[in-house]
Amino acid sequence: MPISAEDLLSIVRLYWRSDHEFDGKLERSPELERFHDAWEQALKKIDQWRxxxxxxxxxxxxxxxxxxxxxxxxxxxxxxxxEREPVSSNQQEDEPLSHYWGVVGCLSILAPVYTVYGLQYDFKGKELIAARVFFEPLPPEMQALAEVIARKIEAMFGAEALPREIAESRIPLIVERKEPPETTLFHALFTSEPENIPI
Incomplete structure (x- = not known):
C-alpha cells in the first residue's frame, strides 16, 4: 500500500521540531537524539550505497x-x-560561460522512500552564478539518467518513489534553515537544500 502524506508527517515529527526550544542549548532535543540514532543505523548500509x-x-x-x-x-x-559544457552567447564576455548538469538520487533514512531530481550549475569563468533544481517532469536530457538511478535504488533498497505531490506537502516543522510555511516533506525526508551538492 502506498505511503501517505499523513503517514510520512507522523514519521518526520519524530525527528524534526516545530519550535526553537533547544536552540543555543547544549542539551539535544529528543528529536535530534532520534535523528542521530537513525543515522547510526543507516550508516550500517553505507557499503550497500557504495x-x-x-x-x-x-x-x-x-x-x-x-x-x-x-x-x-x-x-x-x-x-x-x-563535464562542464560551454554555453553559446552573443555577448563578448571577459569570462566564458559554461554549465554542467546532473541528476541526484536520494534515499531517505527516515522512511522507505526515495526521490530523484535534476540540477544545473551555471558558471562565468570559475564563478558559480546560478544553481537550478528540476523536479518532475525533468528536462529530457536528465530523464534517462533519472530512470536508471530510480530503478537501481528500488532494486537494491526496496524503497518506493515519493510522488511529487506528496513531497511538496507543507509541514509545520523546522528542518535546518527551512521553517513553516516553506517546509515540505521533501525537506524533512531528503534535504533542506537540494541545490547544495558538492561540485
Missing part, C-alpha cells in the same frame, strides 16, 4: 559519479553529472 555508486559507474563510464551524503540531511545522496 555498491550502488559502483554500479552507476559501470552504467555511466563517461559521466562523473559523486557521493553527496551529508548527515545533517535525512538521506543518502549520489550524483551523476556531466
Amino acid at each position: 555498491v550502488l555508486m559502483r554500479e552507476l559507474r559501470v552504467v555511466f563510464p563517461h559521466l562523473h559519479i559523486g557521493h553527496a551524503t551529508a548527515t545533517c540531511d535525512a538521506s543518502f545522496k549520489c550524483t551523476v553529472y556531466t
Whole structure:
C-alpha cells in the first residue's frame, strides 16, 4: 500500500521540531537524539550505497559519479553529472560561460522512500552564478539518467518513489534553515537544500 502524506508527517515529527526550544542549548532535543540514532543505523548500509555508486559507474563510464551524503540531511545522496559544457552567447564576455548538469538520487533514512531530481550549475569563468533544481517532469536530457538511478535504488533498497505531490506537502516543522510555511516533506525526508551538492 502506498505511503501517505499523513503517514510520512507522523514519521518526520519524530525527528524534526516545530519550535526553537533547544536552540543555543547544549542539551539535544529528543528529536535530534532520534535523528542521530537513525543515522547510526543507516550508516550500517553505507557499503550497500557504495555498491550502488559502483554500479552507476559501470552504467555511466563517461559521466562523473559523486557521493553527496551529508548527515545533517535525512538521506543518502549520489550524483551523476556531466563535464562542464560551454554555453553559446552573443555577448563578448571577459569570462566564458559554461554549465554542467546532473541528476541526484536520494534515499531517505527516515522512511522507505526515495526521490530523484535534476540540477544545473551555471558558471562565468570559475564563478558559480546560478544553481537550478528540476523536479518532475525533468528536462529530457536528465530523464534517462533519472530512470536508471530510480530503478537501481528500488532494486537494491526496496524503497518506493515519493510522488511529487506528496513531497511538496507543507509541514509545520523546522528542518535546518527551512521553517513553516516553506517546509515540505521533501525537506524533512531528503534535504533542506537540494541545490547544495558538492561540485
